[in-house]
Amino acid sequence: MTIMGGDTPSPNRQAPVSRGSRRTAVVAALVPALMLGASFAAVPAYRIFCQATGFAGTPLIATQAPTHSLGQMMVVRFDANVAPGLAWNFAPEAPFVHLRLGETKTVEFRVTNDSDRPAAAVAAFNIQPDLAAQYFNKLSCFCFDETVLKPHETRDLPVVFFVDPALAKDKDIRSLTSLTLSYTFFASKTGKSQITTPQAATASETRVN
Known part of the structure; x- marks a missing residue:
C-alpha cells in the first residue's frame, strides 16, 4: 500500500550544517595558521633567550671584560664555513689560540667575495660543547651585523671574546x-x-631626474 502525502526523505539530501559546526570548522582551520604565525614571531625571542643564557650552544654577549683571570688554560679552536650559494672564501687567521680563563682575546677572520657582484651575508655562530657556551662571552663581533662586500673585496673581521673564569x-x-x-x-x-x-648611483639619479 502506498501512503500519499508528506515528504519522503531523499537518500541524497544532506542535513543542514548548523552554525556551531561552521564555527568549529573555521576555528579548526585557523588554529594551525595561528600556531605557525606564533612560531615565526617567537624566533627573535628565542634568539635573545639563547644569547642571554648560552642555550643551544649560543655564546653570550658581554658588555665588559672580567676584572681577573685564572691560571687555567683553554684552547679555543675556530671553524669557518660558508653556506651553499654564497661565493665567499672565509677562514680564521689561525686555527686555534691559547688563553687563560678570564683573559680577553682578539682574533680576526679573513673573508673574500669571490664573485663579480656585491654580496651581503650574516654569520651564524655556535660553541661546542654546548655546556661551555654559557661561559664564552663576546665583547664585539662581526657576527652582530650584516657583512657587505664589493666584488672581489677582502676584509679582516675581528671578534673580541673571553672565557668566564666561573667555568x-x-x-x-x-x-x-x-x-x-x-x-x-x-x-x-x-x-x-x-x-x-657607480651603476646603481647613475640609475638612481636618472629616476630622480
Whole structure:
C-alpha cells in the first residue's frame, strides 16, 4: 500500500550544517595558521633567550671584560664555513689560540667575495660543547651585523671574546681544556646589497631626474 502525502526523505539530501559546526570548522582551520604565525614571531625571542643564557650552544654577549683571570688554560679552536650559494672564501687567521680563563682575546677572520657582484651575508655562530657556551662571552663581533662586500673585496673581521673564569667552578665541565667557536656565513635574506655601485648611483639619479 502506498501512503500519499508528506515528504519522503531523499537518500541524497544532506542535513543542514548548523552554525556551531561552521564555527568549529573555521576555528579548526585557523588554529594551525595561528600556531605557525606564533612560531615565526617567537624566533627573535628565542634568539635573545639563547644569547642571554648560552642555550643551544649560543655564546653570550658581554658588555665588559672580567676584572681577573685564572691560571687555567683553554684552547679555543675556530671553524669557518660558508653556506651553499654564497661565493665567499672565509677562514680564521689561525686555527686555534691559547688563553687563560678570564683573559680577553682578539682574533680576526679573513673573508673574500669571490664573485663579480656585491654580496651581503650574516654569520651564524655556535660553541661546542654546548655546556661551555654559557661561559664564552663576546665583547664585539662581526657576527652582530650584516657583512657587505664589493666584488672581489677582502676584509679582516675581528671578534673580541673571553672565557668566564666561573667555568672553573662548574663541576660538569671544569676539567674542559678546549672548545670550538664555529661560524657559518649565509646570504642575507634581504636579497639586497647595501653597497652603492657607480651603476646603481647613475640609475638612481636618472629616476630622480
